Structure formats: structure tokens, C-alpha cells
Amino acid sequence: MPRTTDHREKTLVAPAIIAGVGVHTGQRVRLAVRPAAPGTGIVFVRTDISDRDNRIPVSGDAVIDARLNTMIENAAGVRLSTIEHLMAAFCALGVANAVVEVDGPELPILDGSALQFVQLLDRAGFRRQSVPVRYIEILKPIRVEEGDKSAMLLPCDRYEMRFEIDFPTPVIGNQVVDFVVDEDTFRSEIMAARTFGFAHEVEALRQAGLARGGSLENAVVIDGDEILNPGGLRMEREFVRHKALDAIGDLYVLGAPIIGRYEGVKAGHAVNNKLVRALLAQPDAWREVTRVEELAEAG
Template sequence: MAVVEDHSEKTLVGPAIIAGVGVHTGRRVRLAVRPAPTGTGIVFVRTDVSDADNRIPVSGEAVVDARLNTMIANGAGTTLSTIEHLMAAFAALGVSNAIVEVDGPELPILDGSALPFVQLLDRAGFRRQPRAVRYVEILEPVRVEDGDKSAVLLPCDRYEMRFEIDFPSKVIGNQVVDFVVDEETFRREIMAARTFGFAHEVEALRQAGLARGGSLENAVVIDGDQILNPGGLRMDREFVKHKALDAIGDLYVLGAPLLGRYEGVKAGHAINNKLVRALLAAPHAWREVERVPELAMAG
């Protein structure tokens, strides 16, 4: 029997809690993901902030820094960093509404991938909600560039992604991934791909007061043409798959899944957010559409 796709919003059955260190602050933080009513979207709450508005609803405009990770802020100046891996898990698993409480300025990096976040959400369980999912349908191409880096959104009747990277290191080289962004593919091929960096860059970041929590436990570290992690890579093309993972999370700040094709070349968080803002600034290039749940249609 064919599986009928459900296009209603989704939240969690109950809360799920996890703790870890922030990759840049090195500070231990506790994170709790909680169910939220339909129409809420994804809202982060800084529970350690009591002297200002501590709620940060996710949106394309909320992103204030995307150099090393995706940082969001609210009108009161309350910020939160490194949301992209959890956002990718929300996007791929179809979580429309959730409250995420965190007691520090940065989400925990955990193992550097989205896998622990998917496991966290799986433990909480999922519940459908009585409202049709809104989709962002791409009607016309939207493209941004920065030197040899680029990203484009193209019309497509489903969510597709192509990503290409090219590094001089023999460990990485030129890598391409092209896939349909759905839960099955994300779980099978994308979610366990870890963030990566080069040993000389890590040292420079630490001297700048960043990457204090970075280690071989939460990142693939490359030194010249050698991978320093004792276990090596988890999968084929892990580097480009992690960049795709980041892009899925970065695009979900739109607050809805895409009906379109994303193509990125050497793109990072900054290009991704530039693309999000370019899309929002071009209302003729997209529209919001709903897919009504089958049960509602049957009634």
C-alpha cells in the first residue's frame, strides 16, 4: 500500500533535553526542546537572560552574523549562535513548531553533526497538528555571488539540493552532492556528516578567543593532506555533505520548507543568509503555498 504523505504541521510529543559544550565559547550549555502550538514556528529562548527579552523567534531577518556559524538575535540584542545543525534536523524531520530553551549564548556542538539532534527529537516523539504546512515555492531564479562562491534558488516541484566544494587539500579536493531533501535521504546520507576545519585555522581561531570547545570529538580536523581524527571519515564525501547539512539549516530560517532547488558552489553560512535575504527582497520570485492534509480534504 502506498504511503500517503501528510502535509500538516508537526511538533514534539514531549520535551527532550541534552547538554554539551559550545564549539566557540567552550562553555557547557543545557538545551531543552519543547512542544509548541501550531503557528509558533521555531523560537529559541535564552533561559540565562533575565534583564532583557530572551525570546528569539527564527526568521531570515533574525540572522545577524554568519561568518563562522549562524547567529540570530532579537530586537533587544539577545543573541544565540550555532543554530544551524539543530535547524537542519528540524527541517529534515518536518518539525514546524518548537520552543528551544538554552542556558547559554551558543548551542552545544555535540559531535559536530546533526545526528545527536535527530536522536534527541526521535526520543521526544512527533505529533501532527491541525494546520496545513506552508511551503516557500520558488517561482523565479534568485542568485547571489561573492567572488568564486555562489548560491542560487531555482523553481522545482520538490526540494532538491546540489552542493559543490573545491579545496586544494588532497583529503578533500573537488566534491559534489546532489539529492532530494527529504527525511529518508537526510537520515541515510546527510545527518551524520561532521563539521570540519584545518589545523592552522583552528589555532588562529583559538588565539582570537574562538573555537575554545573545538576538538577531534566534534570536528574533522585536517593538517595538510592528513586527517587527524583517529577514526578517519564517517562516510564518502563527508565534507560536502556537511556543507549541504549547513545549507539545509540555514535555509530553514525562512520558517517553512522549500519547493525549489538550491545549488551552492563553495557557499557557507554568509552566502546562504545573503540568498535568504535576496529571496525575501524579491516577492515576485516566490510565494507561500499550503498543502492541505489529506484527512481534511476527505472531509
């Protein structure tokens, strides 16, 4: 059964703490998600930095690098990377306000999906707050391209997502997923899908100082026509489902869930952030609304 919808902002009941390794840095980090007051939004705090402002509020403008993950930075030059999986969990579970403390430069990758972040938030519990949820309602189509990759936002009366990928290996091939972005669908079809990569790329990434924490424990690794992970895939079309997971997290840097339809073709973090910036640069293409306002207008 669908969950009863309550259009008030949500935070946590209690702090939630977890530790793990950063997929790119290989550094072990501790993460604590704490409740926050209405209007706070999602704010990351680098607790290992004390000589300057260590708070990084999430926004579309805060994203400074989106090549292999989503990295944010504040005005003091403090950075944090690989926020997208936790951001996807926040979006799907309706968490509008939280302070996330992390003692390193990158969030832990955990199992490469959003599953353990969802479990972490579930353990903490959720509390409704006194203010209505803000939504970004798409009024006009916005589209960006980068080579054969594209992403667009279209008007729609709910949050929908379609994602398509196409890889030459038969292990992946052409995959499409099309769904309504809500908590139930995220939990049942999206959150457990893991990040993936190709064995021939790993050495080059490590020479570039990346993927130092990557392993078969936190990514699906493909070598030619074979999946190296002993357990294989968790679900049908896991690859495209993970790309959709990333997109949900990448779009939540807008600070509010979307009322609109996202369509991505081969899009990654960089194209998603390009779409976010294109939307913000065209203020007549969207508006901020609450369901309370919408119900009042309908009445």
C-alpha cells in the first residue's frame, strides 16, 4: 500500500552514526547524521577541519566537481565528495533538514548503494516538523547535452524519472527504467542498486589518485563479458537503476524534491549538475511551491 502523504518537512528523531571507507580516497571516515531545525536544509560539516568555516550547505551552486562523483565546496574552500547516495536517501525518505558531520574529505561508500544509508536513517527514526515541504515545480522543459549524453526536466504533476544507458558489453547492453520517484519505489526498486565500473579502468583511476577504496565489496566490477563479483547482480537492470539513484541524489542539491519528469540518457553526475545549473539559470522555468498552497488554490 502507498504511504500516507504528510506534506510537512521531516528530520530525524535522533543522531545516526556509521563509519566506512571512501571509494576514491580509501580513507576511513566516520559519519554522523543529526536532526536539524526547519529551514536548515542539508548541511555537511567537515569535523576534521577547524581553522576555517567547515560547514558546507548543499545547493546547486555548491557543486564544484562532478566527474566521477558529486563534490561540494563552501566559500572557505572546504570540500566534500561522494554525497550523492546519501542525498538520494534523504530525497526518497523525505528528509528536508539534517546536519551531516564527517571527519574526512569523502563520505563512506559503504556497499556502493543507498541501502545502508536508508537503514541508518530508519534506525534513527523520523520526525515531522511544523513547516510544509517545499517543492521545485517544473514549468518549462529544460534540456542539456554533452556528446551522446543528455538530461532534461519536463512539467509533470508528480516526480517521475526515466533513465536509459547503453554499453557495448552484453553484461549491460541497453537498459531502461521508468518509475515514479517515491519512497516505496525507491525502497523496493532503486536503493540497493550498486555503483559499477570496469576492470580495465581501475588501474588508470588509481594512478590518478582515485578508486583507492574501491573493491568487490562496494561496486559491481565488469571484466569483458563477465561480472567479477561472486554473488553476481542483486536485481534485474541493476546498472541503470544505480544511474537513476545517482540522478535522484544529484537533483536533490536543489534543496527540494521535484514536481516534474526527469529523463536521462547516458547521463552522469556532470550532466546532472549541468541540468541543475541550467534550471537555476532560467527562473521562469520553475517555481517553488508547497502542497498546502496547491490544495488551497484547488479549494
